[in-house]
Amino acid sequence: MSFTIKNVLLATDDGYTTSDVQVVDGKITAIASNLEVVGNAIDGKNKLLLPGFVNAHTHSSEMWQRGVISAYPLELWLAELYDFAPIDTEKVYLSALGTAVETLLSGGTSVVDHLILIPGEELETIACAVRAYKEVGIRAFVAPLIQDESLTAGIPSGESSQTHEPFFRSTKATLQLIEEAVRQFHRPEEGVNILVAPTGIQLCTDALFEGCIELSDRYNLCRHSHLLETKAQEKLAQQKYGCTAVTHLKRIGYLGDRTSLAHCVWLNDADIAILAETQSTVVHNPLSNLRLGSGIAPILKYRQAGVNVTFGCDGASSNDSQDLLEAIKIGSILHNVTDFDYRQWITPRQAVEMASLGGVKGLNSADQLGSITVGKQADLVMYDLTNLSLLPRTDPIGLLVLGRPTNVVNSAWVNGKQIIANGQVTTINVDKLREELFNLSEWVSKRQSQTVGQIERHYRTVMGLI
Ligand SMILES: [Zn+2]
Numbered sequence: 001m002s003f004t005i006k007n008v009l010l011a012t013d014d015g016y017t018t019s020d021v022q023v024v025d026g027k028i029t030a031i032a033s034n035l036e037v038v039g040n041a042i043d044g045k046n047k048l049l050l051p052g053f054v055n056a057h058t059h060s061s062e063m064w065q066r067g068v069i070s071a072y073p074l075e076l077w078l079a080e081l082y083d084f085a086p087i088d089t090e091k092v093y094l095s096a097l098g099t100a101v102e103t104l105l106s107g108g109t110s111v112v113d114h115l116i117l118i119p120g121e122e123l124e125t126i127a128c129a130v131r132a133y134k135e136v137g138i139r140a141f142v143a144p145l146i147q148d149e150s151l152t153a154g155i156p157s158g159e160s161s162q163t164h165e166p167f168f169r170s171t172k173a174t175l176q177l178i179e180e181a182v183r184q185f186h187r188p189e190e191g192v193n194i195l196v197a198p199t200g201i202q203l204c205t206d207a208l209f210e211g212c213i214e215l216s217d218r219y220n221l222c223r224h225s226h227l228l229e230t231k232a233q234e235k236l237a238q239q240k241y242g243c244t245a246v247t248h249l250k251r252i253g254y255l256g257d258r259t260s261l262a263h264c265v266w267l268n269d270a271d272i273a274i275l276a277e278t279q280s281t282v283v284h285n286p287l288s289n290l291r292l293g294s295g296i297a298p299i300l301k302y303r304q305a306g307v308n309v310t311f312g313c314d315g316a317s318s319n320d321s322q323d324l325l326e327a328i329k330i331g332s333i334l335h336n337v338t339d340f341d342y343r344q345w346i347t348p349r350q351a352v353e354m355a356s357l358g359g360v361k362g363l364n365s366a367d368q369l370g371s372i373t374v375g376k377q378a379d380l381v382m383y384d385l386t387n388l389s390l391l392p393r394t395d396p397i398g399l400l401v402l403g404r405p406t407n408v409v410n411s412a413w414v415n416g417k418q419i420i421a422n423g424q425v426t427t428i429n430v431d432k433l434r435e436e437l438f439n440l441s442e443w444v445s446k447r448q449s450q451t452v453g454q455i456e457r458h459y460r461t462v463m464g465l466i
Helices: 060-065 074-083 089-104 122-136 171-185 206-219 231-241 245-252 269-278 286-291 299-305 324-336 348-361 396-402 430-439 450-462
Strands: 003-011 016-024 027-032 040-043 047-051 053-058 108-116 139-145 192-194 223-227 259-263 281-284 308-311 380-384 409-414 417-421
Touching: 047 348, 047 396, 053 089, 053 259, 053 281, 053 308, 053 324, 053 348, 060 089, 060 108, 074 450, 089 108, 089 122, 089 430, 108 122, 108 223, 108 409, 122 139, 122 171, 122 192, 139 171, 171 192, 171 206, 206 223, 206 245, 223 245, 231 245, 231 450, 245 269, 269 299, 281 299, 286 324, 299 308, 299 324, 308 324, 308 348, 324 348, 324 396, 348 396
Parallel strands: 003 040, 003 047, 053 108, 108 139, 139 192, 223 259, 259 281, 281 308
Antiparallel strands: 003 016, 016 027, 047 380, 380 409, 409 417
């Protein structure tokens, strides 16, 4: 795990410089010209070296339904997703491999997988995802997705008094499950981390959040959750707590500098101030928010308030890919249409910092990851600047973020271990993965979700669509 990259392009504060980068035992030990070669010599000529990005929110097993779910808002989309989601652990393993590979090939070296658990096989689900991430070698933050209320509870009741089926597993059993997952799989030094990750206020009781806080404090775990993805959730929070979801989460102590929150579309100014004050991280999932019509998160407001923001692809059924560079591009330029003051617009260099340092901040790892700095761990990505999509030569970072880079990742390292070389994943057989994804699936077109049939009328009434 020692190597020296020779003559690679590095970003400086206001431009670029050509330099050598030395890595010993997984850590960056020197950055300077004409360094002696330690370990393997890597040719960095005409290549750009950046810190690895974080795919800071996804759900790997959604890969099996990408491109197929109807044009629905989240609440109905979820119903269709779950109606057609009887997947097995082998599929969980394969889609985690696929998520890891697509993340790597679009500049990511870490992934936060808000992992949907197969009922009755929860620990096996986690084991399969962990196995896949270890085999690929990507840094994994596995956040088992938990809830303790049934799906219909996530829709505001409006005028009607709704009753909901109790969730099939108790709060206590769910928390025990997460504790067992921590015991079995939480190995930060091996690149595998378990997070506490209630799905969100819409489907979780306070008891579940409080149990997660307790586990997070006891085992030093990062915290993750969806937050106010849709207008319906904003209404639901008022109905459930009589205040905003952010005020409530602050009150129960869920927010903090190792808490990352996906989406954050429907927050008001007071909520934004709370996120800044608690140093919570916002994970911006622009493609999913567009696909499900959830709204445009006020990302520039967050940045101006000092809230840390990073990017995620979100699950592949609401994106419908895992191309992190695409999420970074759309997540940057989307706000140019909502905020007229162009001086606040996100620049390509700011986007790169948000995707790397911003990502690891929310995972409590900024002292070890997220920048090319002596002493930090070598989670690095090297881009081929002779690739057709990065030519002719202009501003490499500008074109990487604003262009449509295609097959541009030449090499990637995680903790100093090379897992992509010459544009190819070196740790697993990607052809075999393609074959298995192909063989275990079939072309799908029209399908009918039973649950959508049952809840659509209520949804339309509550949301004022009837
Ligand atoms: Zn999500």
